[in-house]
Amino acid sequence: MQHLFKSYLKFIWNSTNAHGVHSPFVFDLVRNCFYDKTNYPEYQILDNYRNSLLQNKNTIEVTDFGAGSRVFKSNTRAINQIAKNAGISPERAKLLFRIVYYFQPKSILEIGTSLGLATSALALNNFSEVTTLEGCPETMKQCQLQLQKCNIHNVTGITGEFSKQLKTYNLQPTTYNLIYFDGNHSKKATLEYFELLLPTIDNETVWIFDDIHWSQEMEEAWEIIKKHPKVTVTIDTFQWGIVFFRSEQVKEDFIVRTDKSFFLDNVLGVKNLWGLLH
Template identity: 70%
Template sequence: MFHIVKSYLNFLWHSKNEHGVHSPFVFSLVTKCFYDKKEYAEYALLKNYRNTLLQNKNTIEVTDFGAGSRVFKSNTRAINQIAKNAGISKKRAELLFRITNYFKPENILEIGTSLGLATSALSLGNPKAKIITLEGCQNTSAIAQKQFENLTLKAEFIVAEFSTYLKPFDFRLSTFDLIYFDGNHSKQATLDYFELLLPTITNETVWIFDDIHWSKDMEEAWKTIKNHPKVTVTIDTFQWGLVFFRKEQPKEHFVIRI
């Protein structure tokens, strides 16, 4: 907890709003997407998705391949408590919707479905997108799939340990316009996924890393990612790190309050 507080104070000290941004690309993203105050009709659907989970008091056995939980002491967890404590927040779900709606990615990969709260934001952000979402836990993925069926949302759900699924594929034959990394908050796993998926990037690709300040190790992973030669622009929003590979952009790193 001390680490998070210290990191957040440091973030506040260095962060800026749109007035401190001189890149036209980033300025447009911040003003037209991050700070967009429009009340989209899809927000009601996101709220409905969340409320359905918050009302579900059934328990499931969770398989956790990642860095573990700071909230749950047992792998037997109530669905409503997972949604409340481990799922993407209402504010972040709406932001993820806006980012997806802004960039209109056609091919999306999500690493870490959980109960599908973020997945629903991706799906609603661009209903025409092809979404692949990976989850290591069969039981949480099953809940998400049921939710999607009930709300007629679309995504391809795959249950597998992430590295087991990713390593056999030749990603040079595929591209992803957006990847949302929210499956394993450890330095080595994050960097492994980063390297494995680099062949899928295009000039327009955006990657979103969750919990970049979750631990000292995750901050080290974020620093390594920022310094990678293929990365040109990064945006630190404290909760998320956004990564761009736009060759026409000078290498710049932004710290933005949202």
């Protein structure tokens, strides 16, 4: 926890808003997507999806292949507690929806479905097909039930350990226009997924890595990704590391604050960390 707290303070010191960004491509993304204040009707569907899970007190047995949980001490977990503590926050879900809306990717891959809070944000459009990978059969089952309730039908769920699925499932030579990495939060696994999925990129591909400051190892993985020769532009929003492979872009790395509400969401997270540290 101390590592996360210190990383956040460093992020605050080094980050900028849209006016500190001198790349037209990134400036437009920050101004027209990150700072977009439109009240999209899809936000209500995201809220309904979340609220339905928060009201579900049933328990499931979770299979965890990743780096583990900082919150849960047992694999028997209540669905509402998973949604509350382990899922994407409401503001980040809205931002994820806006990123998809902004770039309009036709093919999306998600690594780490959980209960589908992020999956729903990725899928709430009429132009994308979403493939989502999840290691735990029980959480995938709950996700599929929720997607059906919300009338979301453009998602294909695949259950199994991520690296095995990426190696054996027919994911390649498919081109994925957007990949959201929210699975095994370890350096080794993150870099393995990175290398396995490089053949699926094109010039317009967008990759989003969740929890890049989760640990020292995840920060090391993020630094390696930033330096990869195929990577041209990266954006560190603290929670996410966003990667672009646009050959026409000068190689640059940005540390950018997102909109005010998302920023406050992170501040509240740090306040909670401060309470845990004392």
